Amino acid sequence: MSTHSMIDPLHGGADPEPIRFLDDDGAYAPSATAAAFADELANVGVDDFSQWYRDMVGTRAFDTECTHLQRQGQLALWVPSVGQEGCQVGLVRATEPQDHVFPAYREHLVANVRGVDRLAIAAQFRGMTHGGWDITDPANGNVHLYTLVLGSQTQHATGHALGQVLDAKRRAGDTALDAGEAGIETGEATMVFYGDGTSSQGDPNEAMVFAASYQTPEVFVVQNNGWAISVPVTRQSRTPLYRRALGFGIRAVQIDGNDPLAAYAVGRRYLRLAREGAGPGYIEALTYRIGAHTTADDPTRYRPDGELEAWQLRDPIRRLEGHLRSLGVDDAFFAEVAETADREAKVVRDQILTLPAPDPDSMFAHVYAEPHPRIDEQRAWFARYESSFEESTA
Ligand SMILES: Cc1ncc(C[n+]2csc(CCOP(=O)(O)OP(=O)(O)O)c2C)c(N)n1
Numbered sequence: 001m002s003t004h005s006m007i008d009p010l011h012g013g014a015d016p017e018p019i020r021f022l023d024d025d026g027a028y029a030p031s032a033t034a035a036a037f038a039d040e041l042a043n044v045g046v047d048d049f050s051q052w053y054r055d056m057v058g059t060r061a062f063d064t065e066c067t068h069l070q071r072q073g074q075l076a077l078w079v080p081s082v083g084q085e086g087c088q089v090g091l092v093r094a095t096e097p098q099d100h101v102f103p104a105y106r107e108h109l110v111a112n113v114r115g116v117d118r119l120a121i122a123a124q125f126r127g128m129t130h131g132g133w134d135i136t137d138p139a140n141g142n143v144h145l146y147t148l149v150l151g152s153q154t155q156h157a158t159g160h161a162l163g164q165v166l167d168a169k170r171r172a173g174d175t176a177l178d179a180g181e182a183g184i185e186t187g188e189a190t191m192v193f194y195g196d197g198t199s200s201q202g203d204p205n206e207a208m209v210f211a212a213s214y215q216t217p218e219v220f221v222v223q224n225n226g227w228a229i230s231v232p233v234t235r236q237s238r239t240p241l242y243r244r245a246l247g248f249g250i251r252a253v254q255i256d257g258n259d260p261l262a263a264y265a266v267g268r269r270y271l272r273l274a275r276e277g278a279g280p281g282y283i284e285a286l287t288y289r290i291g292a293h294t295t296a297d298d299p300t301r302y303r304p305d306g307e308l309e310a311w312q313l314r315d316p317i318r319r320l321e322g323h324l325r326s327l328g329v330d331d332a333f334f335a336e337v338a339e340t341a342d343r344e345a346k347v348v349r350d351q352i353l354t355l356p357a358p359d360p361d362s363m364f365a366h367v368y369a370e371p372h373p374r375i376d377e378q379r380a381w382f383a384r385y386e387s388s389f390e391e392s393t394a
């Protein structure tokens with residue numbers, strides 16, 4: 001697509017074809033670049049692909065429901081992920097339970113597959129939590145918080161991955177504070193998600209410096225969906241984004257981000273290398289934001305004619321459906337998945353409207369493990385402030 005094909009005026013040399021296993025209709029047609037990753041697909045088959053399809057359709061129904069809820073005034077804002085389910089499902093299904101995930105704000109499928117309840121995701125956008133996912137299970141599949149502060153999660157992730165190295169050293173009896181040389185096998189990795197526009201921020205670039213220096217067990221995932229709100233990716237970078245990572249000394253590839261198999265294969269390889277102590281990796285997933293940036297955005301004001309329609313033909317759900325059909329999966333399965341997804345989305349709708357507002361005082365409860373005078377002071381101030389409303393209406 002025009003938004004992604006870039007001439008490289010500085011370094012010369014054509015970019016290799018993005019890694020893909022499926023063509024636009026879902027037929028198995030690996031690119032030449034996919035061969036090096038094909039063995040990562042050896043243990044997945046039709047049952048896995050069926051589950052991935054279920055994840056994608058379920059997320060899309062949830063996404064659509066949340067957009068409606070926002071339009072009806074029930075959510076403050078919604079950030080749709082429509083169109084990006086393909087790379088998300090492949091990447092999250094490549095993780096292992098002990099891995100940690102740092103999302104941005106559009107990774108609904110990733111969060112849900114790792115164990116965050118969809119209702120908890122919607123609750124954030126209704127202002128029904130003070131942060132965190134589900135207080136009854138703070139670990140939530142090792143999915144860290146959504147962040148709207150672009151790129152900050154990359155530094156959290158690199159810091160976390162550095163901690164994974166230090167933990168592994170401690171387990172081996174080495175108490176040095178320096179992560180030091182490469183080659184520490186951690187057995188667990190960190191995957192961090194961000195967008196094409198975010199790659200222009202300082203934070204991810206700094207995060208990559210430290211990741212490369214200390215060979216953190218980390219996988220950077222950039223979902224290049226063509227746009228940073230109304231700014232096209234071609235304005236953000238004169239070279240394909242994956243090349244920036246190469247400049248930091250981080251292995252990097254570009255994948256067809258609407259091909260779940262490509263995302264799975266590359267994700268699995270890079271996560272394993274990270275866990276084994278072979279350092280960080282970077283995956284640029286070429287995808288497209290089919291929806292608006294958020295419910296506060298109107299993309300018809302800036303998208304070139306025909307761009308959306310061209311990408312709709314490459315919809316990752318349609319594509320995986322094509323692949324499943326080529327493997328013999330029939331109509332009954334697709335009908336059942338659609339019905340289940342609708343039913344689950346309605347459950348979220350019914351439940352979100354009944355969620356109680358959190359106790360305002362609870363925002364002070366989890367700041368520190370031990371009591372802290374500054375927090376006590378703020379808590380007391382807030383209690384007085386709250387009660388001032390009661391007095392004025394009495
Ligand atoms: C530090 C910071 N600067 C600016 C913004 C405003 N902002 C929110 S989303 C966005 C665009 C992000 O684009 P991209 O990284 O491509 O992610 P996408 O939304 O396309 O997934 C901007 C500029 C912000 N949230 N945080």
Ligand SMILES: [Mg+2]
Pocket residue numbers: 195196197223224225226227228229
């Ligand atoms: Mg973007």
